[in-house]
Amino acid sequence: MARGFEIVSKYADQGLHLPYRTTKQAAGYDFEAATDFTLPSIWKLNFVKILWQLRHGETSSEADLDAAAKTLKPYLVPTGIKAYMNDGEYLMIANRSSNPLKRGLILPNGVGVIDADYYDNPNNEGEIFIQLVNLGIRDVHIKKGERLGQGIFTPYLTADNEAQVTTTRTGGFGSSGK
Template identity: 40%
Template sequence: MILPARFTRPDADPPTRAHPTDAGLDLHAAETTPIAPRVVTLVPTGIAVAIPTGHVGLLVARSSLAVKRSMTLANGVGVIDSGYRGEIKVPIVPLDGCRNLIHAGTRIAQLLVLPIVLPRLDVVAQLPHTDRGNNGFGSTGS
């Protein structure tokens, strides 16, 4: 698969893989961005991509950002739909409640591109029975 990408800022770093077989493309901060305590900050990457129809782009946290810098993605996993063509911005929040600074060029997230199923919704009176049923959170113990 070819992933069309364009720079939205002339000095942005292109997405990279640390190893040729890595699943995610590392996204870099396009500018030095202050991260305020207890505030979600959108960090620009300077990159826009064209996710193919039938696929989704997932923004996932880099473990090193959490372990070394005590920051993570505010929404857990971000979704980039195939119709979006704007700049990718990464919502970062500090885990420790402290002020931080993300420098331009810092790897801040990973982009995964995965195939998806686009189901048609069929509203029914009852769902098919399973052994688990509606047993949810904590139903299998801790």
């Protein structure tokens, strides 16, 4: 098998669905939430206060800046899914087109990149999480089984003059670099 999806062992008996395409011409496989999840609005914490202070040249305390940074940190919504693929491929995670418009949800980095070696490496089963930030004015309650994002299998190219890479991934989320 060249590429596909599996349910991670933690969710084996939870009734999750593997990602699926909704039409025959759809490029993306829809990912669903593995659990109920609440994404808080960025507007309800210290975010507005910090923006006002920064705009008006007031010095914000280190604690306020830390609180603002925590507020703007994306949430990792579990999917309970892992993906396997060929060398030379990755799974791109993209937002659903309805998320920003209808719910105020964005992927803070635009897209997610799931490398082939994220799957079943020594210290990580490879569960895929979808990073989301809620820009809406209300908290968003996501129900288990709601579609959050889409995954697209994509080939990639490497540079001709690249130094040989010999490092092997041994961890989970964010483990390929600092």
